[in-house]
Amino acid sequence: MSDYWHSILGQRVSRRRGMAAVAGAGAAAAFLAACGGGTDSPSTPKGPVDKSGLLSGRDEDIAKAVPGGVWPNDYGNNVQAIDPQANAASAAFALITPVYSTLVKYGKAIGTLPGPETITGDAAESWEVSPDGLTVTYKLRPNHTFDPRPPTSGRAMTTADVKYSFERTASISPVSGDLIKKQGSDGPVESLSTPDDKTIVLKLTQPYGPINEMLAYWYFYIVPTEAESKFNPKSDARGSGPFILDEWKPSVSLTYKKNPNWYVKNRPLLDGMIHYPLSEPATRDAQFEAKAIWLSRLDMGADTLLRIKKDHPELVMRQQVKGAAPGSYPMLFGKRFQKDVRLRRAVSMLFDRDAFLDAAPAYNADVYRKVGLDVTTFWDGHLTSNGIAWLDPKAKELGTPSQWFQYNPTEAKKLMSAAGYTGDNVDFTYRSNFGPQGVPDIVAGMISAGGFKVTSKPVQENDWRSMKNSGGASFDDFLWTTANSYNDDGYLATKYTPTGKDRVTPEEIPNITSQVTKIRLERDAKRRTEMIKQIQKDLAEEMPDLPVVSTQPVLGYRLRWPWFRNDVYSAPGFSLDASTARPYLDYWYDASKKT
DSSP, rough: OOOHHHHHHHOTTTHHTTTTHHHHHHHHHHHHHHHHOOOOOOOOOOOOSSSSSSSOOOOOGGGOOOOOOOOEEESOOOOOOOTTOOOOOOOHHHHHTTSSOOSSHHHHEEEEOOOOGEEEEESEEEEOTTTTTEEEEEEEEEOOOSSSSSTTTBBBBBBBHHHHHHHHHHHOTHHHHHHBBOOOOSSSEEEEEEEEOOOEEEEEOOOOOTTTHHHHHHHHHOOGGGGTTTTTTTTTTOSSEEEEEEEEEEETTTEEOOOOTOTTTTOOOOSEEEEEEOHHHHHHHHHHHHHSSSSTTTTTOHHHHHHHHHHHTTEEEEEEEOOOOOOOOOEEEEEHTTTTTHOOOOHTOOOHHHHHHHTTTTTTHHHHHTTBBBBBOOOSSSSSSSSSTTTOTTTTTTTTTGGGSOOHHHHHHHHHHEEEEEEEEEEEEEEOOOSSHHHHHHHHHHHHHTEEEEEEEOOOOHHHHHHTTTTTEEEEESEEEEEESHHHHHHHOOOHSTTTOSSOOOOOTTTTTHHHHHHOOOOOHHHHHHHHHHHHHHHHHHSSSSSSOOSSBBBEEEETTTEEOOOEEEEEOOSTSSSSSSSHOOOOOGGGGGG
């Protein structure tokens, strides 16, 4: 572990330090450009500078699309259940979203992600907000039907299904506290009622402008009342989405077919999809190169991607879209480190963020630069670089607390000594075969090289999830984990309130948790933004968790076979297709390009 990192450390290129200010300004410019909202009439932003000749133009031939074809894809990690309310695994949401409806959904865009202004109805046809902002009334889409197979047999959705789903969410969902006001939680929804068979009324705890951003996320899927006793939603599905889950073979595949009765005519274009649980990166890369799957994984290493592109020049290669919602892989501090801010700051100062982005196999920024590709890198703060109100620690936009993000092993050792660290072993725990390749090894190696005596401890999913859910209460040292939400204040709430699904501590954080609550009460958008910026500075000073890497710290690249058409992106989220079925609708199979 440490030997690996020492070898990387010895290869560091000094020019990165001289480029720091320029890179910070470039990151901000790229971020602002990428956050322009899309609409349901796609627009195409200016593409990256390409001196390599490797990149393809954007795919805007949707008018030429021919229905048909079955898309083979992988979904990374094996999924144990597909219950849309009981699920807590982010990987499973990408498998659930094609099948079930939410009340509202995001629009689409090409080459970027659409903004909240593109949200339209899904199960709901329309909505209105009361003048005081405390009531939102939705009208159910007429004749919006469930799966044609028994027990739903193609019947229309009713408000009884919506109410049942809400109550089921409140009762069993591990993320329900983010949406629904519960004991100790800050969820904005007080109650849901159904005064008639077409009307759904949400009562809010306070006016909350982003309520539809939340409902377009994965917090509230609508399942039929038959889920109570007539089918098992953990292993079967009867939804109202654009696809039907035809068959699930655990650990083997999930097979979908087009819903012929979906409310948008001539969509989806594909006849179906089949997803395979390929958890090993080498296996996934080999299957992609063999044309057994059509889209490369998001975290394919740069060396592998460029090698495959060289061997198969016909592959379509495009820059990945910059995420518009916060999602990250932070490191939680356990009981020992929660007691002393000096230890937490020391760990952050041992994390060389630029060197990490060059070294981690999933990112390898320098590898792209060397072949003439335009690569922008980003440093996460306690709000990720995906956030609209993100402050850049690299550009020292956090003020004085920016110092805790700068690589400074000399000062880190002084803090360790002042805190009384005497060389005791510390455990770096992470989930096996999960997340961007190489990250745990490199981060643990950096901390070890800085003077902590680190032991890496890979664990299986159930143990990891139990530790994650404890918010640091069930372990002493470090846990590499995940956090994600639908917008900036949702991300802060899910991490820094004791009932958030991605909480960093089971207790309120003095001066932090109260600020998060106040942000959600603020109605003025400009004031909300200023509050979000201030709390980033306060979080940087407190360092309650370590920002390691966002879902997209490098604007890298992705490959697809040329017969898999249409470069459409939709809802913000942890991945490009885990929050809505919208992207699946316009993908199409171009048999004329199949080889």
